[in-house]
Amino acid sequence: MKWLWLRVTAGGMVAVTVLAPTALADRYEVTVTVRPVGGVGRVQENVGRNDGGPGSASRPVGATAYSAGGELGVAHGVRNWLDLEGDLLGAGFTQATYDGAWVSLSGAPTMGRVTRTTRVAQLRVGATLRAGVAWVSTLHLGLGLGARMQGAATLMSGGENSFTPDGLGGKVALDSAAIVRAGIEHRVDRRWSVGVSAEAVHQAGVGVASIDGISGGLALSYSWYPTVSR
Amino acid sequence: MQSTLAPIVVVLVASATLAMAAPTPPQASERSDTEILVPPQGGTATVSIHVGTVAILSFPELVSGRLALVSSDDFEIKRWGEKEVAVRPLRANAKPTTLAIATNSDTLKVNVTLTVVAADKPAVTYVRFRAVTAEEAFTAQVDAAVERRVGRLEIELFGLRNNLDELTRTRAERLIAERIVQRNETFAISAHERSNEHVVVHVTHGSILGTDGYLTMSVENRSPDVFRVASVQVTVGSQDVTGAVHLVAGVSPLEGTLGVVPAGRTSQGVVVVRSVDKLLGQPLSLIVTGPHGSQPIRIDRGIVFR
Numbered sequence: 001m002k003w004l005w006l007r008v009t010a011g012g013m014v015a016v017t018v019l020a021p022t023a024l025a026d027r028y029e030v031t032v033t034v035r036p037v038g039g040v041g042r043v044q045e046n047v048g049r050n051d052g053g054p055g056s057a058s059r060p061v062g063a064t065a066y067s068a069g070g071e072l073g074v075a076h077g078v079r080n081w082l083d084l085e086g087d088l089l090g091a092g093f094t095q096a097t098y099d100g101a102w103v104s105l106s107g108a109p110t111m112g113r114v115t116r117t118t119r120v121a122q123l124r125v126g127a128t129l130r131a132g133v134a135w136v137s138t139l140h141l142g143l144g145l146g147a148r149m150q151g152a153a154t155l156m157s158g159g160e161n162s163f164t165p166d167g168l169g170g171k172v173a174l175d176s177a178a179i180v181r182a183g184i185e186h187r188v189d190r191r192w193s194v195g196v197s198a199e200a201v202h203q204a205g206v207g208v209a210s211i212d213g214i215s216g217g218l219a220l221s222y223s224w225y226p227t228v229s230r
Numbered sequence: 231m232q233s234t235l236a237p238i239v240v241v242l243v244a245s246a247t248l249a250m251a252a253p254t255p256p257q258a259s260e261r262s263d264t265e266i267l268v269p270p271q272g273g274t275a276t277v278s279i280h281v282g283t284v285a286i287l288s289f290p291e292l293v294s295g296r297l298a299l300v301s302s303d304d305f306e307i308k309r310w311g312e313k314e315v316a317v318r319p320l321r322a323n324a325k326p327t328t329l330a331i332a333t334n335s336d337t338l339k340v341n342v343t344l345t346v347v348a349a350d351k352p353a354v355t356y357v358r359f360r361a362v363t364a365e366e367a368f369t370a371q372v373d374a375a376v377e378r379r380v381g382r383l384e385i386e387l388f389g390l391r392n393n394l395d396e397l398t399r400t401r402a403e404r405l406i407a408e409r410i411v412q413r414n415e416t417f418a419i420s421a422h423e424r425s426n427e428h429v430v431v432h433v434t435h436g437s438i439l440g441t442d443g444y445l446t447m448s449v450e451n452r453s454p455d456v457f458r459v460a461s462v463q464v465t466v467g468s469q470d471v472t473g474a475v476h477l478v479a480g481v482s483p484l485e486g487t488l489g490v491v492p493a494g495r496t497s498q499g500v501v502v503v504r505s506v507d508k509l510l511g512q513p514l515s516l517i518v519t520g521p522h523g524s525q526p527i528r529i530d531r532g533i534v535f536r
Contacts, residue, residue, distance in 0.1 A: 028420070028422045028432070029422075133428050133452045133453070134428060187428070189426040190423075190424045190425060190426050190428075225421070225422040225423055225424075227420075227421070227531040227532040
């Protein structure tokens with residue numbers, strides 16, 4: 001999975017380079033963007049059997065889950081080819097399922113099928129390289145900080161009975177992210193732009209396993225020149 | 231007609247003397263030839279000669295044997311062939327001398343005044359006399375008179391033009407100096423707007439010089455087509471306060487435009503805002519338009535003189 005999103009990222013960068021005409025963009029402008037996104041991620045959970053013996057930490061195991069969410073971004077053109085951008089992200093993953101998970105139930109090691117949901121909220125900042133005028137190729141690099149909200153994990157046992165394994169209750173963890181996003185936008189008129197983008201993200205949290213994901217989204221942007229009093 | 235032509239005697243055509251009336255005088259000591267037209271009733275001519283040189287007076291037919299009536303002996307006068315007479319001043323302070331010459335058929339009679347001029351004055355070394363009709367002589371005289379007059383006017387105009395440039399510059403410098411003393415401030419402005427065609431206008435500075443304001447602007451053409459700036463207007467509400475507009479477009483402006491901004495280029499410009507001292511604190515609008523009001527770019531915020 002990691003190789004997949006790396007390839008997607010590299011492909012996006014190449015696409016931006018190829019699509020980019022001259023390096024001209026929107027200096028002085030402020031742009032607000034709404035970006036609905038959907039994707040797929042590899043959500044890891046520490047439910048793998050570790051052969052280090054009793055009491056040793058669990059090994060992370062990944063499960064695929066679909067994601068959906070939205071971003072609200074604000075960007076300011078500091079150069080004709082460079083925007084500084086801040087984004088608010090909210091997204092949720094479908095239930096991730098870990099077959100053959102090794103967990104503890106009331107202190108007793110148990111193997112079973114564990115499911116869990118994850119949602120994230122992040123504040124991201126980054127820089128966007130822009131190339132083009134009417135058609136604008138973009139490449140965004142960013143970092144994010146936020147919260148990862150995990151629902152209580154469920155261990156299925158006996159088909160109908162479900163339990164929450166030890167240490168896998170609902171919780172909120174500090175989360176960080178590194179983002180690469182490539183896209184292309186079309187300037188419809190002096191104010192409005194529409195676009196598409198593809199994004200790859202790696203999330204690492206405190207006390208939680210990492211998430212790698214790729215997503216695609218649409219972008220609707222409104223731009224204007226703010227009045228600056230001096 | 232004939233009687234009115236009587237005083238018109240000789241007309242110098244294409245002479246060095248005439249050339250003196252031109253804006254650029256010839257070399258004063260330049261030696262030249264000249265042609266003198268003589269009407270049927272005869273005429274007079276003045277021939278200027280440098281001391282130490284010989285001047286040839288050439289006639290279209292045989293010169294009569296009567297080379298009489300030389301008014302002084304300060305000149306040596308000799309026949310030179312059958313149709314020419316050679317004259318040479320004998321001393322630098324030779325008095326003007328008249329010499330009456332007629333041709334054999336009496337169709338050409340002329341009384342020539344020989345004068346010695348300084349080396350820095352124009353003189354001739356070869357003079358052709360030609361018999362012409364009275365009309366030709368009159369026309370030539372009128373042409374010569376017109377040319378002399380026009381030449382004088384050209385010289386005067388040339389001088390006036392030079393003086394005018396200098397005068398204008400001096401007055402402009404004085405005006406600028408007065409205004410600098412009165413008030414001289416420059417401040418940053420950050421006002422921008424763009425058109426749907428991706429032409430962006432930036433107003434970056436404002437200046438107050440005396441009672442007038444100046445807006446420094448640039449027109450950034452990010453479209454794939456040239457942008458023709460037809461007008462730049464500064465308004466306060468509905469009042470037009472635009473003064474002179476100067477746009478450095480890098481391309482010669484077409485007729486009816488202030489400038490042409492090529493695709494992908496940025497051009498700088500300045501707009502004068504008249505009597506800005508009465509507009510302090512009021513928001514101004516700047517409107518840049520293409521030909522026939524096309525592609526209007528209007529900045530309504532951020533332009534204030536304080």
